[in-house]
Amino acid sequence: MNFTEWESYYTEILNKFGFPKEKDEKTALWLSNEFKKVCSLENRNDKIFSILEEKISRRPVVVCGNAPSLEKEYIAFLKEKSRGNEIYIAADGAATVLLQNNRIPDIIVTDLDGKHPNDAIKEIEAVDKGALLLVHAHGDNLDKLEKYLPAFSDKINQNTIIPTCQCRPPDYLLNFGGFTDGDRCVFLADAFNAASVVLIGFDFKDPSVLPLKKKKLECAEKLIQLIREKEQNPEKIRFYSEL
Ligand SMILES: Nc1ncnc2c1ncn2[C@@H]1O[C@H](COP(=O)(O)OP(=O)(O)OP(=O)(O)O)[C@@H](O)[C@H]1O
Numbered sequence: 001m002n003f004t005e006w007e008s009y010y011t012e013i014l015n016k017f018g019f020p021k022e023k024d025e026k027t028a029l030w031l032s033n034e035f036k037k038v039c040s041l042e043n044r045n046d047k048i049f050s051i052l053e054e055k056i057s058r059r060p061v062v063v064c065g066n067a068p069s070l071e072k073e074y075i076a077f078l079k080e081k082s083r084g085n086e087i088y089i090a091a092d093g094a095a096t097v098l099l100q101n102n103r104i105p106d107i108i109v110t111d112l113d114g115k116h117p118n119d120a121i122k123e124i125e126a127v128d129k130g131a132l133l134l135v136h137a138h139g140d141n142l143d144k145l146e147k148y149l150p151a152f153s154d155k156i157n158q159n160t161i162i163p164t165c166q167c168r169p170p171d172y173l174l175n176f177g178g179f180t181d182g183d184r185c186v187f188l189a190d191a192f193n194a195a196s197v198v199l200i201g202f203d204f205k206d207p208s209v210l211p212l213k214k215k216k217l218e219c220a221e222k223l224i225q226l227i228r229e230k231e232q233n234p235e236k237i238r239f240y241s242e243l
Pocket residue numbers: 064065066067068091092093094111112113114115179180181182183201202203204205206209216217220
């Protein structure tokens with residue numbers, strides 16, 4: 001979804017959470033400047049788009065959310081449903097769970113704000129092993145970006161680290177739509193025309209989450225539903241429980 005289409009959903013989310021747009025824009029600009037220091041803007045978006053297209057287009061995709069059910073569903077998916085040719089897109093802390101199960105995610109979508117402090121360290125490890133990292137700027141993660149971005153500095157120039165935001169994107173940043181890391185994985189797969197998307201590790205009724213996370217998960221559920229309704233083929237995006 002491009003920004004023009006995304007903007008009305010974005011405004012609704014800002015109002016729902018009381019997040020100021022200016023704070024999102026400030027972090028996005030900071031991230032843009034970090035990229036400006038080390039790489040040229042010329043042809044950059046073309047390169048990034050072709051990298052993502054090569055990874056995702058016409059491929060079966062497994063999107064991994066980080067609900068407590070993730071590990072069990074991953075093991076069951078591998079045993080019972082996988083054809084062995086899927087690419088894995090992990091939402092933030094889901095990357096840690098995949099790594100613990102000997103799977104390097106192909107792509108990680110993160111705001112570096114996962115529930116375990118170790119998640120960002122594991123994401124750095126996954127990038128060293130070949131994962132692409134979509135690193136997200138929003139109004140409440142500037143501190144995390146400042147802390148962890150230096151660990152990726154040698155990769156910024158190699159198009160392995162792709163900066164994203166939820167506001168209107170400044171130079172270098174991309175916005176495919178979506179809010180939480182998990183639903184943004186689905187927006188990404190949809191933007192690059194995945195052949196199919198299976199979601200594992202999504203539990204919108206998880207009783208263990210705190211109220212703010214619960215509210216964020218409500219948004220994630222609605223946004224995933226929105227993408228599913230836009231899809232001409234209703235079978236294309238399915239939760240594990242629907243397989
Ligand atoms: N029950 C759940 N608990 C946590 N995450 C879930 C759950 N169900 C789905 N998810 C998805 O997994 C993603 C990754 O969650 P994680 O807790 O690792 O990161 P997070 O940085 O806290 O997520 P976010 O910042 O997007 O809220 C979430 O963005 C959400 O979309």
